[in-house]
Amino acid sequence: MPVTAILIRSQDHVATLTGSVAAGDTVLITGQGEPREIVALGDMPAGHKLAVRPIGQYEQILKYGEVIGEATDDIAEGGHVHVHNCWGVKARRHS
Incomplete structure (x- = not known):
């Protein structure tokens, strides 16, 4: 069974991993929209985007x-x- 990642809003560019994955693993995207599968391009820990x-x-x-x-x-x-x-844009200060 593939690791899942949760898509919070349909317009989001990222989903949050519920478990760690290795490069080449299939990730099931759940949450908003129809579930679909994406192949992880690298190793990633749980909770990452x-x-x-x-x-x-x-x-x-x-x-x-x-x-x-x-x-x-x-x-x-x-x-x-x-x-x-x-990089985060909310915390960045403009000079």
Whole structure:
């Protein structure tokens, strides 16, 4: 049985993993919309975010239907969305 990831809002770009996955594992996306499967592109721990669609560099990332950050690199569907490829926009101060 594949690990699941929960999609909170249908417009979200990421789903939250309910268990850890290894590269190549199938992840069942549940929550909003029809369940579907995505292949994890890398190892990821439980509780981390999995891209449910491609996210372009500098694109805002949605979770909970809200902007939670901005991609610093292109992120493919099935990619790990974390501090190595995005930054939070709410806590950033503009000079």
